[in-house]
Amino acid sequence: MSDQQATYLSFSELCLQTGVAESMVVEIIEQGIVEPVGDTPGEWLFSPAMLVLTKKAVRLHRDLDVNWAGIALAIELLNEVEQLREQNRYLQSRLSRFVDL
Numbered sequence: 001m002s003d004q005q006a007t008y009l010s011f012s013e014l015c016l017q018t019g020v021a022e023s024m025v026v027e028i029i030e031q032g033i034v035e036p037v038g039d040t041p042g043e044w045l046f047s048p049a050m051l052v053l054t055k056k057a058v059r060l061h062r063d064l065d066v067n068w069a070g071i072a073l074a075i076e077l078l079n080e081v082e083q084l085r086e087q088n089r090y091l092q093s094r095l096s097r098f099v100d101l
Contacts, residue, residue: 008045031068033057
């Protein structure tokens with residue numbers, strides 16, 4: 001077994017870990033929420049980060065009744081907010097070298 005296969009989940013393992021039907025995972029993939037490695041469901045591999053993202057998408061869908069396109073947009077915006085926060089922290093730390101606060 002390769003190192004990648006040891007750390008990645010198969011399609012069926014992802015379905016079991018998230019507790020959702022294969023058709024729902026396929027919908028999540030079709031919306032671009034997660035992007036597995038591989039060309040077909042039998043070859044798909046999912047990283048641990050994709051497992052977390054899939055669980056988050058399923059919770060949003062179940063708890064807030066948001067459609068998959070809305071979830072894809074929400075996750076994209078949440079990722080952008082996190083990137084901006086990281087950039088802001090970095091710039092604040094750089095700025096503190098030049099300004100006495």
